Amino acid sequence: MTIALEVSHLVKRFGGLIATNDLSFTLNEGESLGLIGPNGAGKTTVFSQIMGELRQTSGTICYFGQDIGGLSTPERIAKGIGRTYQVPRPFSDLTVRENIRVGLMPDSLISMIFGRSDQSKENELGQSVGFSIRDLDKSASELAMGDLRKLELARTLATGARVLLLDEVFAGLTTGEISMISDLLKDLRRRGFTFLIVSHDLPAMEPLIDKAIAIERGTMIAEGVFSDVLANHDVRASYLGDTDVGS
Amino acid sequence: MPEFVERGTLRTMIQACYLAIFAMSWDVLSGRTGYISFGHPFLIGIGAYSTAILSKKFGVPPEYSIPLAIVITMFGGLVVLLPALRIKGSYFALVTLAFMELMYQLVQVIRPDLTGGTRGITGIKSLTRGAEAGYELAVTLMLGVALGLWLLMRTRFGTALWAIGMDEDSVRGSGLSTTRLKTMAFLVSALVAGLGGAYYAHYTGSLAPRALFDIDFLFTIIVAALIGGAGTIIGPMFGAFFLIFLLEWLRPILPGAERYFVYGGVALILYMYQPKGLVAIAQSLRDRVRGDNYDHRA
Numbered sequence: 001m002t003i004a005l006e007v008s009h010l011v012k013r014f015g016g017l018i019a020t021n022d023l024s025f026t027l028n029e030g031e032s033l034g035l036i037g038p039n040g041a042g043k044t045t046v047f048s049q050i051m052g053e054l055r056q057t058s059g060t061i062c063y064f065g066q067d068i069g070g071l072s073t074p075e076r077i078a079k080g081i082g083r084t085y086q087v088p089r090p091f092s093d094l095t096v097r098e099n100i101r102v103g104l105m106p107d108s109l110i111s112m113i114f115g116r117s118d119q120s121k122e123n124e125l126g127q128s129v130g131f132s133i134r135d136l137d138k139s140a141s142e143l144a145m146g147d148l149r150k151l152e153l154a155r156t157l158a159t160g161a162r163v164l165l166l167d168e169v170f171a172g173l174t175t176g177e178i179s180m181i182s183d184l185l186k187d188l189r190r191r192g193f194t195f196l197i198v199s200h201d202l203p204a205m206e207p208l209i210d211k212a213i214a215i216e217r218g219t220m221i222a223e224g225v226f227s228d229v230l231a232n233h234d235v236r237a238s239y240l241g242d243t244d245v246g247s
Numbered sequence: 248m249p250e251f252v253e254r255g256t257l258r259t260m261i262q263a264c265y266l267a268i269f270a271m272s273w274d275v276l277s278g279r280t281g282y283i284s285f286g287h288p289f290l291i292g293i294g295a296y297s298t299a300i301l302s303k304k305f306g307v308p309p310e311y312s313i314p315l316a317i318v319i320t321m322f323g324g325l326v327v328l329l330p331a332l333r334i335k336g337s338y339f340a341l342v343t344l345a346f347m348e349l350m351y352q353l354v355q356v357i358r359p360d361l362t363g364g365t366r367g368i369t370g371i372k373s374l375t376r377g378a379e380a381g382y383e384l385a386v387t388l389m390l391g392v393a394l395g396l397w398l399l400m401r402t403r404f405g406t407a408l409w410a411i412g413m414d415e416d417s418v419r420g421s422g423l424s425t426t427r428l429k430t431m432a433f434l435v436s437a438l439v440a441g442l443g444g445a446y447y448a449h450y451t452g453s454l455a456p457r458a459l460f461d462i463d464f465l466f467t468i469i470v471a472a473l474i475g476g477a478g479t480i481i482g483p484m485f486g487a488f489f490l491i492f493l494l495e496w497l498r499p500i501l502p503g504a505e506r507y508f509v510y511g512g513v514a515l516i517l518y519m520y521q522p523k524g525l526v527a528i529a530q531s532l533r534d535r536v537r538g539d540n541y542d543h544r545a
């Protein structure tokens with residue numbers, strides 16, 4: 001099996017706070033890994049480092065065997081990594097279609113100025129996450145949370161990402177929307193996409209992942225099959241009193 | 248049309264055309280990306296001084312001195328402001344403001360024999376004879392710039408600039424190098440500023456550094472873009488004409504700098520009523536009449 005993502009001895013300090021503490025894990029191509037931990041455990045910070053939005057204090061991040069530590073965020077995206085944001089970040093004065101268009105744009109001024117946008121590709125991406133053609137002309141500022149999550153996903157897929165880092169895909173969604181997004185992700189898994197998924201909704205995440213890691217205060221406390229991770233003594237302790245568990 | 252209007256009105260129209268060009272130039276960078284430039288007089292000044300010096304002191308004909316002035320503006324502006332484009336928001340504004348002031352100081356100390364020092368330059372060769380021809384040239388330039396920018400902003404490049412104004416990190420998160428996009432927006436903006444500045448120098452025939460590198464001039468440009476409607480092409484043009492005629496109309500009533508307070512007040516009230524500017528107000532009126540849905544674009 002090919003290793004898609006290999007994080008080794010990753011450390012991130014914010015002043016005195018250690019947000020990522022000597023974290024190592026591997027993610028095989030086509031596999032799906034869940035990343036769990038209480039609020040403030042450092043899950044989002046791991047994503048930001050993999051994307052190059054934050055520089056790690058030390059440690060390495062390899063993508064298909066190549067150290068990507070020196071690459072900019074757009075360069076990493078060009079290689080096929082993409083993320084969604086925990087709090088959706090749409091371009092709110094643009095339409096849904098234009099939001100997807102930004103994701104589809106190649107990082108080249110020449111083709112941005114002289115090339116044309118691909119309507120059918122935009123339709124296809126929009127529909128793949130559950131938008132109707134009519135929805136595509138809505139302004140992103142009109143969308144409710146469920147649609148914002150779909151848009152987030154469509155725009156990330158539009159960049160051509162094959163390894164998807166999904167931060168709280170289910171937060172703020174209705175049960176209907178959860179099963180819709182869940183079906184979409186299952187379909188993407190069948191098509192060979194690789195996932196790193198963060199979610200506080202453990203039951204919704206369960207069918208989407210092959211294994212899981214749990215972190216607390218930046219440190220890994222358990223790793224393995226999801227049920228084992230959940231049964232782990234330290235994981236239970238860290239979640240105790242965390243009102244989000246199982247919500 | 249020019250035959251029917253008074254010479255004074257014609258001059259006012261010409262002023263409005265040039266202001267529209269400057270406001271469009273500002274808007275392509277600042278109205279779209281949200282990087283507020285306080286340095287447009289600096290760019291316009293490079294264009295104006297370059298063609299003035301080249302044509303007056305070195306005898307370069309305007310058909311060469313103007314394109315040269317544009318190139319000098321683009322690259323001169325880029326060299327000093329590129330580092331600033333990497334920093335965010337308000338710092339960009341501060342750095343550009345500093346450069347405007349620096350330019351004012353520089354033209355006085357560096358080679359005053361060329362720049363004319365504090366007195367500026369007079370006797371810059373005119374390109375046209377008479378107010379009508381000057382007006383036609385100004386309108387042509389304005390419409391040419393508007394068309395060019397409109398075509399450019401319709402592309403994916405235009406959409407991306409707009410997206411930067413909404414959430415720059417998210418544009419990077421969509422795989423686009425935002426520094427490159429901002430640099431290109433800056434170059435386009437500088438091109439238009441240099442072009443406007445150079446033609447304006449030949450139109451007025453003289454340059455006075457205190458009037459050019461001046462806060463009043465800067466605010467007139469920004470207010471024109473904002474009250475007309477930033478992020479559009481028609482907005483800054485609309486705003487420029489509105490502002491110039493408002494100032495002209497206020498001149499007999501309020502001869503001094505108080506006029507600027509009045510337009511500041513008008514701008515503020517308009518802005519509170521509709522932050523997207525006069526064009527959006529006009530559109531919503533039209534749509535209300537026709538009963539359409541409200542759309543914010545122009």
Ligand SMILES: Nc1ncnc2c1ncn2[C@@H]1O[C@H](COP(=O)(O)OP(=O)(O)OP(=O)(O)O)[C@@H](O)[C@H]1O
Pocket residue numbers: 014017019037038039040041042043044045046086
């Ligand atoms: N830019 C930053 N500067 C300083 N501290 C930060 C920064 N970003 C995150 N932190 C801190 O790092 C820790 C980890 O934050 P992070 O957002 O990664 O947690 P999380 O696991 O995603 O939490 P949540 O479940 O609430 O989303 C927190 O204590 C947070 O306050």
Ligand SMILES: [Mg+2]
Pocket residue numbers: 043044045086167
């Ligand atoms: Mg988080």
